[in-house]
Amino acid sequence: MKNHLKTAFNSVFLFAFFSLLFTGHSYVGDENNSPVVPQKDRTCGTVEFNELQMQQNPEFKINRERIEEFTKNYTNPESRLLITIPVVVHVVFNTAQQNISDAQILSQIAVLNQDFARLNADTNQTPAVWKPLGANTQIQFCLAQRDPNGNPTTGITRTSTSVTAFNGSSDQRIFFTAQGGHDIWDRDKYLNIYTCNLGGGLLGYAQFPGGNPQTDGTVNLFSAFGTVGVVNPPYDKGRTVTHEVGHWFNLFHIWGDEPDCNQDDLVADTPLQGPENVGCPNFPQVDACQPNSPGVMFMNYMDYSNDACMNLFTLGQSVRMNAAIVGPRASLLLSNGCVPIGITPISTGIPAQYSLEQNYPNPFNPVTNIRFDVAKSSNVSLKIYDAAGNETAVLVNQDLNAGTYNYDFNAANYPSGVYFYVLTAGEFTATKKMVLIK
Numbered sequence: 001m002k003n004h005l006k007t008a009f010n011s012v013f014l015f016a017f018f019s020l021l022f023t024g025h026s027y028v029g030d031e032n033n034s035p036v037v038p039q040k041d042r043t044c045g046t047v048e049f050n051e052l053q054m055q056q057n058p059e060f061k062i063n064r065e066r067i068e069e070f071t072k073n074y075t076n077p078e079s080r081l082l083i084t085i086p087v088v089v090h091v092v093f094n095t096a097q098q099n100i101s102d103a104q105i106l107s108q109i110a111v112l113n114q115d116f117a118r119l120n121a122d123t124n125q126t127p128a129v130w131k132p133l134g135a136n137t138q139i140q141f142c143l144a145q146r147d148p149n150g151n152p153t154t155g156i157t158r159t160s161t162s163v164t165a166f167n168g169s170s171d172q173r174i175f176f177t178a179q180g181g182h183d184i185w186d187r188d189k190y191l192n193i194y195t196c197n198l199g200g201g202l203l204g205y206a207q208f209p210g211g212n213p214q215t216d217g218t219v220n221l222f223s224a225f226g227t228v229g230v231v232n233p234p235y236d237k238g239r240t241v242t243h244e245v246g247h248w249f250n251l252f253h254i255w256g257d258e259p260d261c262n263q264d265d266l267v268a269d270t271p272l273q274g275p276e277n278v279g280c281p282n283f284p285q286v287d288a289c290q291p292n293s294p295g296v297m298f299m300n301y302m303d304y305s306n307d308a309c310m311n312l313f314t315l316g317q318s319v320r321m322n323a324a325i326v327g328p329r330a331s332l333l334l335s336n337g338c339v340p341i342g343i344t345p346i347s348t349g350i351p352a353q354y355s356l357e358q359n360y361p362n363p364f365n366p367v368t369n370i371r372f373d374v375a376k377s378s379n380v381s382l383k384i385y386d387a388a389g390n391e392t393a394v395l396v397n398q399d400l401n402a403g404t405y406n407y408d409f410n411a412a413n414y415p416s417g418v419y420f421y422v423l424t425a426g427e428f429t430a431t432k433k434m435v436l437i438k
C-alpha cells in the first residue's frame with residue numbers, strides 16, 4: 001500500500017534520506033454537501049513537495065544545508081517572550097462545501113494556539129514518562145489584522161476556483177491567482193495556510209524553510225481543518241494543520257522518513273522510530289527501534305496517528321522550531337501583521353536585517369532607534385527586556401498624544417545578547433526582538 005521513494009540529497013546534509021508515503025485513496029467532494037468520504041490513514045505530502053522543489057531550485061538545497069548547520073548549532077539560550085505569528089488563511093473552493101466557514105477557520109487557529117502552547121485539553125493523554133518533555137513553544141498565532149498593503153483584513157481570503165481538486169503536492173496552481181489558486185502573501189511577514197480540495201489522498205503538505213518565496217506555505221484538505229463545520233473524522237481535531245505548521249517551522253516526521261532505525265528526525269528527545277504509526281495505537285507501542293516500553297512516541301504531532309491520539313511537541317522539537325524563528329524565519333519577528341490598524345509600531349532603526357534568501361539577524365551596537373506610531377492619546381510604555389525576561393530599560397512611560405515617536409536605546413553598558421522591546425499603548429501590546437553583539 002505504500003511506496004517508499006528514497007532520494008539521496010547530499011552526504012553533508014544530515015537529513016539524507018526520506019521516503020515518500022502515499023496511499024491510493026482520494027477524497028471526492030460534490031456540490032450537494034454529501035457526507036464526506038471517510039479518510040483512511042494520514043498522508044502528508046511534505047517530503048515529496050520539498051524534494052520536487054529542490055529538483056526545480058538547486059538553491060533550495062544549498063539553503064537547506066545552511067539552515068541545518070545553523071539549527072544544529074542553536075541551543076536555545078533564550079527564554080524569550082512570546083511571538084505571535086500573523087496567519088492568512090486562503091480558502092480556495094470549487095464547491096460551497098469547500099468554502100469553509102469563518103467559524104471553522106477560527107477553530108483551527110484556536111487549536112494551533114492550544115497545541116503550540118501545550119494548552120491542549122488532551123495533555124493528560126501524554127504518557128507520564130514523556131509528560132516532562134511536553135513543550136510550550138512560545139509560538140502563538142493570530143489571523144492577520146493588516147494585509148501586505150497595510151489595509152485592514154480579516155486574515156481570510158476566499159477564492160472560487162474551477163479546479164475541482166489540486167493534485168497533491170506536485171500541483172502548485174494553488175499558490176497562483178492566475179492558475180486558480182491565490183497568490184501568497186509575503187512569507188517573510190505571514191504564515192500562509194491554504195485550504196482546498198487536495199487530491200492524491202493527502203491531508204496536507206508544507207514547505208520547509210529556505211525555499212521558493214512563492215510557495216512557502218502550508219496546504220491543507222478543507223475537511224481536515226479545524227474542529228467544527230465540514231470536518232471528517234478521524235482528522236477533525238485540527239492536528240493536520242498543527243503537523244504541517246510544524247514542518248513549516250522545520251520539523252521532520254518523527255520517524256525520520258525511513259522505516260529503519262538509522263534515520264532520525266534530528267531531535268534528541270524523540271525516540272528513534274521505525275515506520276510511521278497510523279490510527280490510534282495503545283501505549284506502549286513498541287517497534288524494531290524501540291523494542292521495550294515506553295516504545296515509540298506515537299502521540300507526537302509529527303507522527304501519522306489520528307488527531308485524537310496526538311498531543312505533544314517535545315522540548316527538542318520546540319528548540320528546533322525556535323531555531324527557525326531566529327534563523328530562516330526571523331523576519332516574522334518584525335512583522336506587524338497582527339497589529340490592528342490604529343496604534344502601530346511601524347519600524348525600528350535597526351538596520352535592514354533580513355535578506356530574502358538568508359534571513360539571519362544582523363546585530364546592533366550599541367545604539368538602536370525604536371520608532372512607533374500612536375494613533376490616539378494613550379498611556380504609553382516602551383520597555384526593554386533581556387532574554388531572561390528581566391526589565392532592562394524603560395524608554396518611555398507616560399501619556400502621549402497621537403503621533404510618531406523615536407527613542408534611542410543605548411546598550412553601551414549591556415552585554416551582547418537578545419533583547420526585546422515591548423510597546424504598550426492602552427489595550428495594545430507589541431513585542432519585537434533585537435540582537436546586540438559587541
Ligand SMILES: [Zn+2]
Nearest residue numbers: 044046243253
Ligand atoms: Zn508531514
